[in-house]
Amino acid sequence: MNYVGLAGRDLMRNPLRMTLTVLAGAVGVTAFIFLSTVVDMFYYNARAAQVDRLIVRNKVSFTQPLPLSYYARIAALPGVTAVTHQEWFGGTLGDTQKDFFANFAVDTHTFLDVFPEFIVPPPQLAAFRGDPCGALVGERLAQRFGWKPGDRVTLKGQLYPGDWTFNVHGIYRGARPGVDTTALVFGYRCLNESDRLTEALKDKVGIYAVRVDDPARSAEVAAAIDHLFGNSPYPTKTESEKAFQLGFVAMSSAIVTAVRVVSTVILLIILLVIGNTLAMGVRERTRDIATLRALGFRPRTVVALVLAESSFIGLCSAALGVTAAPVLVGIFAKLIASRFGPMPDHLTRGHTLWVSALAAVAVSLLAGVGPALRAVRLPVAEGLRKVA
Amino acid sequence: MVPLFYNTRSLWARRLSTGLTVVGLGLVVFVFSAVLMLANGIESALASGGDASNVVVLRKGATSELVSGVERDAVRILTTDPQVASGPDGQPLVAGERVVLLTLPSGRTQAMNTSARGISAESFAARPEVQLVSGRRPRPGTNEVVLGRSLVGTSPEATLDGELRFARQRWPVVGVFTARGGAFESEVWADAMRLGTAFGREDYSSAVVRLRSPAEVDAFVKRVEANPRFTLEARPEPAYWADQASGLAAFIRVLGLFVSVVFSVGAVLGAMITMYAQVATRVAELGMLRAVGFRRRSVLASVVVESALLGAAGGVLGALGALATRWIHIRTLNFQTFAAVSFGFSPTPAILLGALLFGTGMGLLGGLLPALRAARLSILDALRAS
Numbered sequence: 035m036n037y038v039g040l041a042g043r044d045l046m047r048n049p050l051r052m053t054l055t056v057l058a059g060a061v062g063v064t065a066f067i068f069l070s071t072v073v074d075m076f077y078y079n080a081r082a083a084q085v086d087r088l089i090v091r092n093k094v095s096f097t098q099p100l101p102l103s104y105y106a107r108i109a110a111l112p113g114v115t116a117v118t119h120q121e122w123f124g125g126t127l128g129d130t131q132k133d134f135f136a137n138f139a140v141d142t143h144t145f146l147d148v149f150p151e152f153i154v155p156p157p158q159l160a161a162f163r164g165d166p167c168g169a170l171v172g173e174r175l176a177q178r179f180g181w182k183p184g185d186r187v188t189l190k191g192q193l194y195p196g197d198w199t200f201n202v203h204g205i206y207r208g209a210r211p212g213v214d215t216t217a218l219v220f221g222y223r224c225l226n227e228s229d230r231l232t233e234a235l236k237d238k239v240g241i242y243a244v245r246v247d248d249p250a251r252s253a254e255v256a257a258a259i260d261h262l263f264g265n266s267p268y269p270t271k272t273e274s275e276k277a278f279q280l281g282f283v284a285m286s287s288a289i290v291t292a293v294r295v296v297s298t299v300i301l302l303i304i305l306l307v308i309g310n311t312l313a314m315g316v317r318e319r320t321r322d323i324a325t326l327r328a329l330g331f332r333p334r335t336v337v338a339l340v341l342a343e344s345s346f347i348g349l350c351s352a353a354l355g356v357t358a359a360p361v362l363v364g365i366f367a368k369l370i371a372s373r374f375g376p377m378p379d380h381l382t383r384g385h386t387l388w389v390s391a392l393a394a395v396a397v398s399l400l401a402g403v404g405p406a407l408r409a410v411r412l413p414v415a416e417g418l419r420k421v422a
Numbered sequence: 423m424v425p426l427f428y429n430t431r432s433l434w435a436r437r438l439s440t441g442l443t444v445v446g447l448g449l450v451v452f453v454f455s456a457v458l459m460l461a462n463g464i465e466s467a468l469a470s471g472g473d474a475s476n477v478v479v480l481r482k483g484a485t486s487e488l489v490s491g492v493e494r495d496a497v498r499i500l501t502t503d504p505q506v507a508s509g510p511d512g513q514p515l516v517a518g519e520r521v522v523l524l525t526l527p528s529g530r531t532q533a534m535n536t537s538a539r540g541i542s543a544e545s546f547a548a549r550p551e552v553q554l555v556s557g558r559r560p561r562p563g564t565n566e567v568v569l570g571r572s573l574v575g576t577s578p579e580a581t582l583d584g585e586l587r588f589a590r591q592r593w594p595v596v597g598v599f600t601a602r603g604g605a606f607e608s609e610v611w612a613d614a615m616r617l618g619t620a621f622g623r624e625d626y627s628s629a630v631v632r633l634r635s636p637a638e639v640d641a642f643v644k645r646v647e648a649n650p651r652f653t654l655e656a657r658p659e660p661a662y663w664a665d666q667a668s669g670l671a672a673f674i675r676v677l678g679l680f681v682s683v684v685f686s687v688g689a690v691l692g693a694m695i696t697m698y699a700q701v702a703t704r705v706a707e708l709g710m711l712r713a714v715g716f717r718r719r720s721v722l723a724s725v726v727v728e729s730a731l732l733g734a735a736g737g738v739l740g741a742l743g744a745l746a747t748r749w750i751h752i753r754t755l756n757f758q759t760f761a762a763v764s765f766g767f768s769p770t771p772a773i774l775l776g777a778l779l780f781g782t783g784m785g786l787l788g789g790l791l792p793a794l795r796a797a798r799l800s801i802l803d804a805l806r807a808s
Contacts, residue, residue, distance in 0.1 A: 048702075050698065051695055051698060051699070054691050054694055054695045054698070055691075055695060057691050058688045058691035058692050058695070061684055061685070061687050061688035061691065062688055064684060065681055065684045065685060065688070068680070068681070068684070069681065072677060093525075094524060094525065094588055094589050094621070095522070095523040095524055095525045095535060096523075096525075097488065097522070097523045097760065098522075098523075098621065124489060126483075126485075190483050191483070192483065192484050192485060192489040192490075193489045195481060195482075195483070195491070195653070234622065234623070234624065267590075267622075269590065281533060282755065284533075285533075285534055285535060285754065285755035285762060286754050286755045286757075287754070288752040288753055288754040289674070289752075289754050292460075292752070293677070296453055296681060299449055299452075299453065300685070302449065303446050303449050303450070303685070303688065303689075303692075304688075306442050306445060306446045306449075306692070307446060307688065307691070307692045307695070309442065310439050310442040310443065310446075310692070310695065310696065311695055313438065313439065313442075314439060314695075314699045318703075362680070362684070366676070366677075366680055369676050370672070370673060370676055374669070374673070374757065
């Protein structure tokens with residue numbers, strides 16, 4: 035019998051226990067992947083950020099407006115290739131925030147210059163640009179509510195009182211996976227030219243998004259923009275899109291940290307469960323192992339046999355967990371969608387799956403070390419005498 | 423019945439695997455109860471920011487003060503309602519307030535969004551739970567501010583006698599207040615007019631109205647909604663704050679319960695492994711028990727009880743661990759208000775009891791199948807096994 039056969043016999047010595055261990059390990063791997071994906075959700079927008087984009091916001095806070103007149107002044111700066119502005123509208127479909135999704139007022143003509151990852155068929159884009167109250171809807175949002183071009187969508191304004199009706203002219207999709215297609219954007223003119231707006235709110239925008247010709251010069255351009263408005267009543271803070279998004283993550287850092295801590299606890303639990311099982315198995319086999327040693331097998335062979343067993347358990351757990359986790363993530367995304375908006379597809383990254391699988395194998399190897407050492411440290415004679 | 427003594431002894435005889443199983447179960451119970459305590463902490467932090475006699479008036483359809491607007495005239499009309507309580511000076515307790523977001527520099531993270539509340543003369547009187555712990559109230563018409571207790575120290579100048587800088591102005595800190603752990607403790611309070619001028623906002627965001635008694639709240643809410651002179655809606659203050667917490671609390675709760683459920687499956691499997699091993703190594707003992715006259719069901723009960731003991735030990739361990747988190751304070755972004763909120767883990771007897779039951783339940787579940795196996799052993803085979 036070769037070593038593989040021997041290790042296989044050891045594994046199948048107690049098939050029930052092995053199955054239970056593999057299942058317990060798989061549960062741990064699943065939970066680990068799930069939590070890593072939750073952490074990824076926080077970083078999702080920051081990961082999708084483009085290096086050549088800057089976000090200009092009011093220095094006081096991002097809820098304070100900036101004047102529309104900044105548009106031309108930012109566009110004239112050297113190094114700036116395109117500028118657009120966005121205004122968070124925050125409208126809801128019903129009276130409550132139950133069907134939450136993001137909605138913005140955007141400048142119809144420059145929006146796609148700065149955000150080229152949003153793909154809209156040219157005829158739909160032309161119709162959107164031609165209608166002050168035209169709207170574009172992300173693919174996933176359109177799926178969620180069954181919207182198609184030609185539909186009319188009425189949102190209840192929160193910041194802007196009353197009902198606002200927009201004409202859906204097109205569905206946008208992402209140029210690459212990871213682009214957020216869960217938002218609705220509509221023409222800024224619809225808002226700004228409405229007689230419902232008070233004078234104080236007219237010609238105000240939320241943020242400017244700026245595209246620079248050379249990402250290496252973004253810091254320079256950002257400084258130039260902030261300098262330009264430093265002494266105005268509306269000073270600005272300009273940062274890369276990534277930094278802007280990471281700002282939000284930083285404010286949620288306590289939760290992100292808590293989730294990370296729990297992930298570590300999970301690895302510990304897998305370690306305990308697998309370690310416990312292996313220790314039991316080795317303890318039961320004390321006499322077998324002593325016999326092997328008495329026959330002249332080297333200690334390192336015995337250790338290798340135990341480690342082979344534990345890495346097999348780790349691999350099986352990893353395989354099961356990697357299969358189950360994306361399903362769980364999908365259910366979770368559905369559950370929180372009503373409050374936080376629909377989640378993008380493919381939340382679980384391949385990278386996460388690989389790392390988790392590796393971690394599972396590493397943890398089970400670690401769990402095997404203790405029992406393996408115990409097995410070889412015992413004097414042979416004592417092992418042979420031992421009654422399990 | 424097999425005496426309990428037998429089970430405790432046999433658990434002790436296999437200390438290592440018993441200990442590992444208890445620690446595993448304990449970790450699961452820990453996560454379970456810590457999550458419930460955290461969600462409870464947010465809810466009580468935000469929900470206690472409200473007095474049962476108070477009503478928050480917002481623009482119809484607005485879900486938070488940040489996006490709402492209430493005209494000055496409307497605030498004046500509200501003061502004429504007969505059920506509005508009067509302050510010590512005889513003035514009706516109706517306070518127009520203005521809520522804006524600030525970005526204050528912060529030590530750990532680069533910046534933190536903080537709610538600033540522009541207050542009127544009646545704001546303190548309308549909220550008896552808000553008490554100064556040091557310093558004094560801001561004088562009306564000045565830039566003086568008071569800080570909620572949990573903001574102290576979160577930003578370099580956020581201390582008594584410090585000076586905040588925002589909106590191109592200086593705001594000296596003249597006092598620190600508490601609010602029974604409520605959401606106000608995460609706010610900066612300043613004069614409504616000064617704050618309004620600095621932020622270019624003329625209207626109030628909301629009005630807080632104190633009624634003569636909590637019993638008047640429902641009728642007042644209806645009167646506000648029926649009043650044709652404005653399009654406002656009123657909500658009991660505790661309900662308003664509970665709603666502001668609902669998103670974050672739901673997120674933590676869903677996340678936590680998800681993890682707990684997944685975990686508990688793992689822990690039940692772990693307990694099962696342990697108990698199967700216990701049964702397997704004790705076949706001869708169990709056979710002996712049967713031979714001296716214990717019934718099958720006694721053996722079954724014995725194994726189940728032993729496993730439940732394991733679970734209960736895990737439950738105690740996990741609950742104790744979770745109790746230790748009481749001293750941890752968390753400050754994070756509330757996605758609903760875009761402002762930071764700070765809260766702690768708040769244990770309740772129900773959560774602790776739940777943790778114990780959860781642990782014991784996992785033990786029971788894990789012990790069931792091994793117990794069946796133990797009970798099914800035939801006396802002869804079992805005795806021969808040794």
